[in-house]
Amino acid sequence: MTFDHREPGTDEEVWAMSSPPSLPLIDLDVDRVVVIAAHPDDESLGAAGLLTIAAARGIALDLIVVTDGEGSHPDSPTHSPATLALLRRRELIDASRIVGLRGDPVFLGLPDGGTDAYRDDIAAALRDALDRAGGERVLVLSPWRGDGHRDHRVVGEIAEEVCAARGVRSRAFPIWLWHWGTPEDAPWSRAERLILDGPARDAKTRAIEAHASQLRPLSAAPGDEPMVHARMRAHFARDTEVFFAPEPAVAESPGHPAETLGQDYFDGMYARHDDPWGFDTRWYEERKRAVLLAALPRRRYRSVFEAGCSAGALTAHLAERGDRVLAVDLAPAAVEKAQRRLSGRDHVEVRRARLPDEWPEGVFDLVVLSEVAYYWGDGDLERGLAAGVDSLAADGHLVVCHWRHPVAEYPRSGDDVHAALAARSDVSRLVRHEEADFVLEVFGRRGARSVAAEAGLVP
Incomplete structure (x- = not known):
């Protein structure tokens, strides 16, 4: 899927009128929620309401941030990638305090846009977090692998793989789907929702606002435009958050040979990503x-x-x-x-x-x-x-x-x-x-x- 964040995108009213009205509720009967985000602000846009509600219930929160998001403004004449990285870390810390994170976020500092080359490092960080949780009941949240952003896909894939191997429940939150997609693009059969009360909605609004570098122009100069414009931000003012369960694994019968991946798999990859494997960019x-x-x-x-x-x-x-x-x-x-x-x-x-x-x-x-x-x-x-x-x-x-x-x-x-x-x-x-x-x-x-x-x- 190719999209431009500067385009108007799908109007929120389209989602409000066409989305299924009665999705099952996500189960928050857990001891700990671990969020692994591809960039600073993923956690606020996709799951700030859930994190706020979990913290209010006494559920422990862990946050792993894979990149510093230093590539958000590649043509900025006023902010270098290093400056943006420091700025976005500070914004992330402010946002995490708003939703109730008590410990420090874990910053991996991996290259923005280059996560595919660091799959082992990302998986190791998530495994470390699960090891520290011991015997606690854990829910892992990550960006949705079908979101149309390469880093979201990679982090989402790793989260699903690690959790499947460990027998840990995972859910994924979409972000850019709401911008480029339509209700026909969402896997509603695997969707769950969380209803946000007043305090959770207020906390989510303030957490998103903490990421000012993404919401407002860095300057009046070309290249410093906001990443998340008002029309895009409207998707995150809802009174619900949506999460997708992993696609069920197809169990192979003993002795049954592995099957060749068919055209649907590759058509789907090219429908969601302009350069699915980064052959031209990595x-x-x-x-x-x-x-x-x-x-x-x-x-x-x-x-x-x-x-x-x-x-x-x-x-x-x-x-x-x-x-x-x-x-x-x-x-x-x-x-x-x-x-x-x-x-x-x-x-x-x-x-x-x-x-x-x-x-x-x-x-x-x-x-x-x-x-x-x-x-x-x-x-x-x-x-x-x-x-x-x-x-x-x-x-x-x-x-x-x-x-x-x-x-x-x-x-x-x-x-x-x-x-x-x-x-x-x-x-x-x-x-x-x-x-x-x-x-x-x-x-x-x-x-x-x-x-x-x-x-x-x-x-």
Whole structure:
């Protein structure tokens, strides 16, 4: 989902007239509420009423703030990111006191907009909070993963994963959904509400007002406009707060093979996010591409095939190294973006295909499987790897690169993919680059020669 905070957005009256009138009430029979927020002000906009009511009932509160929100005004001529970070921390502390937080918030200080590269750190901070809670009954609150903001998605995913593993109840609060969405976009079947009394509504109003840097212009200069305008703020003046329960996990029967993720998953990702995995915005992805390109054993290739090209960030670089490039993706939105990016390059073709069923015909001397094979179920993984090897020219190279951390929706891990390929008897590994976050390997057909051997430097 792409949205602009400066746009008017959905009028609050649309939500008031169309939202289900009788959602079940959220259960607050707990000893402690732990909030993990992506940015300062998430907790106030999404859950200040709940926190106020919980504190009034004697329920302990913990608050973890993942980033300092220093990226809120990237074009500000008056406030540097460091200045904004300090300002927003002070605002958060003021807001937390209003809702009843007695201890100090935990500030992780991770990069605003870059949370995906720090999933382990975020998960560790949440686990630490749950460890400190001991045997208490805990409710964890986080931004909703479908909110349309990358950091909200990442923090929401981590909260659900950690809580599911620990058997802890979690709920997510939407923020930007109210701005870009309509009632048809909300998962009402998993929604719960909390009715706010007068003191809770008053506290929420004051807590939101504490985040002045987001509500009012930093100055009269362009780039210092408010992040949350009055029309957006109207969504948080309601007498209720809404929370979404996690999507129920689909239990696998013993011996039942993992299933390939279908098109609905990817269509949903591109509907909610302009750049779902941050291929064009994250230093992590830019660096990983550079590592992959540096690992290619040959300077130039005759024919390149890239599976799962997304919006074409890597494809554009492969086009500089190949005489002919074919790139495919399952999601029409991704294919359209890639075609626009590569328009005018006559030697590059981008088209939609469902892999491995629609593996292209022909022979390639470079096949690239980057961040794609962990989406395949058991049978499709076997067929996809076989198709990749079978389509290699005699002197061809197969490049595989995958994220190593577990993702709840994926049928397998990146390590599983690489282990399955390494177990094949018809390929030889030429390159292996392993980091905590990803593993990159290059294979050739059995007996493939190293770079030095191809250059005649060694026998």
